[in-house]
Amino acid sequence: MSTKKFIYLNRKAPYGTVYALESLEVVLIAAAFEQDVSLAFIDDGVYQIIKGQNTDGIGMKNFSKTYHALGDYDVNKIYVSAESLEERGLSVDDLMPLTYEDEDDDWAEKTSIKIISNVQLTKIMSEQDVCLSF
Amino acid sequence: MLHIVNKSSFERNSLKSCLNTIDDTSIILLIEDGVISAANNVNSYMLADLAADSRVFALQEDIDARGISSKVADNIKLVDYAGFVDLVVEQGTAVSWV
Amino acid sequence: MVNLGDWNKEIAVEMAQSDDIELSEEHWDVINFLRDYFEEYQIAPAVRVLTKAIGKQFGKEKGNSKYLYSLFPYGPGKQGCRFAGLPKPTGCI
Numbered sequence: 627m628s629t630k631k632f633i634y635l636n637r638k639a640p641y642g643t644v645y646a647l648e649s650l651e652v653v654l655i656a657a658a659f660e661q662d663v664s665l666a667f668i669d670d671g672v673y674q675i676i677k678g679q680n681t682d683g684i685g686m687k688n689f690s691k692t693y694h695a696l697g698d699y700d701v702n703k704i705y706v707s708a709e710s711l712e713e714r715g716l717s718v719d720d721l722m723p724l725t726y727e728d729e730d731d732d733w734a735e736k737t738s739i740k741i742i743s744n745v746q747l748t749k750i751m752s753e754q755d756v757c758l759s760f
Numbered sequence: 761m762l763h764i765v766n767k768s769s770f771e772r773n774s775l776k777s778c779l780n781t782i783d784d785t786s787i788i789l790l791i792e793d794g795v796i797s798a799a800n801n802v803n804s805y806m807l808a809d810l811a812a813d814s815r816v817f818a819l820q821e822d823i824d825a826r827g828i829s830s831k832v833a834d835n836i837k838l839v840d841y842a843g844f845v846d847l848v849v850e851q852g853t854a855v856s857w858v
Numbered sequence: 859m860v861n862l863g864d865w866n867k868e869i870a871v872e873m874a875q876s877d878d879i880e881l882s883e884e885h886w887d888v889i890n891f892l893r894d895y896f897e898e899y900q901i902a903p904a905v906r907v908l909t910k911a912i913g914k915q916f917g918k919e920k921g922n923s924k925y926l927y928s929l930f931p932y933g934p935g936k937q938g939c940r941f942a943g944l945p946k947p948t949g950c951i
Contacts, residue, residue: 639768641825642793654948658904670768670796676827683821683840687900690827695899698907713770715801715831 630755632656633664636671637759640690641681646674647689649760654692657699664703664754665696666747671760672710675739677722690722697726702738709744761785762851766792766858769803774857779806789839789847790818795826804833811835819844865943873941877932881941885929887916892942902939902947909934 634653640646656663667675674690681688696704704724711717718741727733742750751757763786769775775797778788788810790798797803798818807816812835820838823829832838839847848854870889874881881889891912895903903911905923913921920926926934935947 638771639793639796639826641822642766642768651948654901654904658906658948660906670770670793673796673826673828678829679827680824682824684825686825688825689900691898691900695895695901695903695907698903698911713802714796715799 629660629662631662631664631753632756632758633666633751633754635757635759636665636667636674637669639670639673640679641684641686645760646671647687649758650689650692652758652760653696653701654699657696657701660700663699663701664705664750665701666705666707666742666750668707668710668747670710670714672706672714672716672721675704675706675721675724676716677720693722693724696724697738700726702726702736703740704738705740705742705747705750707744707747708741711741761787762847762854763788764854764856765790765794765797766856768793768796769806770796775803775806778855778857779810782810787815787817787847787851789844790816790836791822791844792819793822795819795822795828798823798833798836799826799828799831800833804836807836808833817843817847862943869943870941877937879930882929884920885941888912888926888929888934888938889942891915892938892944896942896944902935902942902944904947905933905935908938908947 634649636646636649638645653663653665675693679688679690721739724738725735726738728736763778763782765775765778765788767774795818810816811833814837817837817839820840823832871881892902909921909923909926930937939946
């Protein structure tokens with residue numbers, strides 16, 4: 627099977643609309659087919675990976691737990707917009723620690739999250755075969 | 761009158777439109793993605809004066825779901841679903857800025 | 859099965875029996891692993907992810923799809939998850 631470079635742009639807060647969950651499902655499908663998958667969290671999408679989400683009160687599935695599985699699926703390029711965090715009064719410490727185990731480095735646990743500027747995102751997007759926005 | 765806002769102000773202008781039409785007896789309730797405007801960011805600043813006047817509420821359950829309970833701006837009052845119902849009953853008229 | 863909470867071990871045993879499988883300790887290792895994984899991540903793992911994780915936890919000789927298919931001839935994802943009372947893994951056809 628041929629491999630393509632996919633980037634998923636996540637732009638919406640979780641729970642209020644179905645975009646975040648739909649994106650995550652498609653990401654897992656692409657990853658199950660061993661594609662080269664990157665994720666970017668921009669705009670309100672940064673709220674998808676905030677620590678300490680508790681959905682008991684709204685009766686919806688807390689799919690924030692699923693982002694922790696991305697490392698198992700070899701999805702370890704998770705970009706977060708510095709500008710979007712800043713605008714929202716958030717910092718990297720507010721994000722869930724998303725990690726993967728590096729096969730080439732004795733399975734050392736490493737962070738998947740990289741905070742990037744809009745300029746860097748432009749460059750990353752230009753290197754992709756497919757760009758999907760949710 | 762009760763004004764209910766359920767969209768993030770980073771995403772839509774519903775909070776802004778709502779603020780343009782309220783009078784000095786109106787209160788605002790933030791629910792669903794609307795609670796993002798309660799989370800100490802550029803959008804919560806728009807609400808600061810009203811909040812200081814105890815006229816801004818946000819739904820606790822939606823705040824918790826989004827992991828932003830530690831970020832709620834000063835003076836914004838949290839209500840649960842029962843409190844939501846009380847507000848609707850007290851205010852009589854409600855408008856949803858969907 | 860409609861509700862995840864309706865699952866119990868007897869249901870798994872019965873589902874397996876109707877597929878002509880008697881559940882061994884090795885089956886239960888996989889079923890329990892699938893349930894723990896779902897509890898932690900809210901998804902059933904894809905077969906590739908499951909294979910790798912089973913190898914890591916239960917030894918290399920078990921970390922291959924031949925072993926997992928010997929336990930679950932209709933596929934560890936499809937059949938294993940059904941016995942475990944879970945939805946099919948995302949991306950499982």
